[in-house]
Amino acid sequence: MKTIAVYPGSFDPPTYGHLDIVDRSSRVFSRVIVAVARNIRKNVLFTTSERMEMLRKLTRSYSNVEIDSFRGLLVDYARDKGAHVVVRGLRAISDFEYEFQMAHMNKKLAPEVDTVFMMTGERYSYISSNIVKEIAGFGGKIDDLVPPMVREQVLRKIRKGK
Ligand code: ADP
Numbered sequence: 001m002k003t004i005a006v007y008p009g010s011f012d013p014p015t016y017g018h019l020d021i022v023d024r025s026s027r028v029f030s031r032v033i034v035a036v037a038r039n040i041r042k043n044v045l046f047t048t049s050e051r052m053e054m055l056r057k058l059t060r061s062y063s064n065v066e067i068d069s070f071r072g073l074l075v076d077y078a079r080d081k082g083a084h085v086v087v088r089g090l091r092a093i094s095d096f097e098y099e100f101q102m103a104h105m106n107k108k109l110a111p112e113v114d115t116v117f118m119m120t121g122e123r124y125s126y127i128s129s130n131i132v133k134e135i136a137g138f139g140g141k142i143d144d145l146v147p148p149m150v151r152e153q154v155l156r157k158i159r160k161g162k
Helices: 016-028 048-058 076-080 093-109 129-137 148-161
Strands: 002-009 031-037 067-070 086-088 112-121
Touching: 002 076, 016 031, 016 086, 016 112, 031 048, 031 076, 048 067, 048 148, 076 093, 086 093, 093 112, 112 148, 129 148
Parallel strands: 002 031, 002 086, 031 067, 086 112
Antiparallel strands: none
């Protein structure tokens, strides 16, 4: 059976933590759709197109990974794509409560779609897009958190905003 997985998120910007989840998902599932959330609620640094463009470049070498975006309910999008699985990463207990609630709600809305959690890679457990933006905003080094291409984009945005 071909298993299609959707890996949703803000990816503002993509980090080594996200890429680790993409890499591992690509080995487990036949097709992985990295879906950038077009949510208006969040204060974002990058536009959806910019986030998608970065992800496209970073995942070029994976033949079974594609980049897309979605608006509205994740389960509607997953259904639309014929996906069986939603992939989420777990970093800490603090992630758990929200993820637990979302997974249950999504299961209620779409019983045929399952949420699969991947434990963060040990080296990436402390990385989040917010931390990247915060450190970069104060002029700190983000080399260990994001690929060089993302670093350039973050610094460019921050310079522009100042
Ligand atoms: P969201 O706004 O949906 O939380 P994020 O871009 O912050 O979007 O994260 C997308 C997914 O990637 C989430 O499931 C999150 O837990 C996971 N993730 C983010 N950073 C890491 C990391 N360092 N290690 C493992 N998973 C991560």
